Amino acid sequence: MNRIARMASAVAAVAAVVLASVSPVAAQAPTSFTLQPGGKAVVTFEAFCTEFGQVFPSAVQLPDGVVAEPARSALAYGVGKNYNGDAAQALQLQYAIWQTLGTTNSPKGDATAQDVLTNGKTAPVAPQGTSVVDAAAANQVTLTLDSWQPIGPKVQITPTASDNFYGRGQITIENTSQQAVTLFMPVGTRFPATNAAQQTMAGYATNAQVTNPQAAADPAPAQLPSTSGGALNALLPLLALGLLALGGTLHLARRVNSR
Template sequence: MTFKRFFALTLLLVAFLAASPPGYAQGPGDFVLGETSVMVPANGTATLAFETFCLDFGKAFPTTLGTPDGRADESVLQVVREAIENDMAEDEPLALQLAVWSLREDTPATELYPDDELPVEETAAKLLTDSEDGSLSALRTDRGISLDEAVADGSIQATSSDFSFVETDTVRPDEEPYHGRGTLTLKNTTDKPIEVYFPFGTVFKAANEDEQDIVAYAVELEQLATATVAPTNTPA
């Protein structure tokens, strides 16, 4: 390869990368921090892993996964993203949970449990401060139909048979769970492939008023399943 040809190819590569949206991998099924999109085959299924934190202080952890319903408030999303980027969602989940409840209740994290001194309260307060300078990317319109829209129009059925709370080392004073995890199964009810976008901070509304709504984020793309094809009868 001549130097001129190598130089021309290099310029083309630089131009392609510059035209690509920053911070996003290319193509359906690629994983980005906290969100992903996946192509669900016609009449087929796809699965993805997700984790959650609760939104409504004082209510019970949901017994089943509710219905996707838009995205959480920007302030909540900034806190969750700050925690994920600094490994706090895994290492100090209670600090993240207290920070989210603090925002939602408009109450300092140290006052959520006034009769108990929790070791992560100061960490939660710092997380709130650190997240204030963050910024969020807008919802993508080029990564398929948003999960809540696809479920609402009936083209996608979203279920999770393994959604449950996560056992954590840091517990609430009442020992109630707050951090969740599961695998979301997306079933395409149409005869055409559908690219489904799972936005960072998707809210799942609880089916029971006594249970908490949850904010969810994608962890990794687990599997892209093949279409389910009905068997055909071959004439004898």
């Protein structure tokens, strides 16, 4: 019984480890990815507003840099706390971003906004590689904006104004250079609105699907016809028969001589 109990305990421990490894966790923004020449990456991103008082953008342009550092730090902290994963907390993160940029008439928000304002002061560390914005400026890659739309319905932002405040889009990145490039989208990537009266957005990547060309396989070396081994292999049966015949002849000769 003790042995069975020990085995059951061991099985339970292993099961606990497995369950812990698959427990749901907050989605993390992808770090860097590598594109071979001709390779493409489809990057999904989300973005928050940065200009309080202007309307949510109906369309955005390609990224042209990063937003001011206080907003980047606040955004990185909020995403790290998964405040972007809940609509109510995302609005509080938005309030904090506006306030870090010096907006005095933005709603102050609740404890979530204050947490971001108090603790979201560390600049995000860039992963290994080159910013997609810098790579595009250096003509290493091309960028194509595939889609952009608000996340969820409009919400009450102030007592007198309702609007969207964060959105989601998709961008395709293609390596047009002759070398492999390792890339990343910085937290706080700046997406200007196509209409100057609308808000500029601060974005971050949520997913990256990479497709690289398949490397061409090396051709198999040509097989030359054998001029020695093949002929020898063909002669071996004849040689064996000859040896058998010779052995039989010698044996018969010995018997005859013995008489």
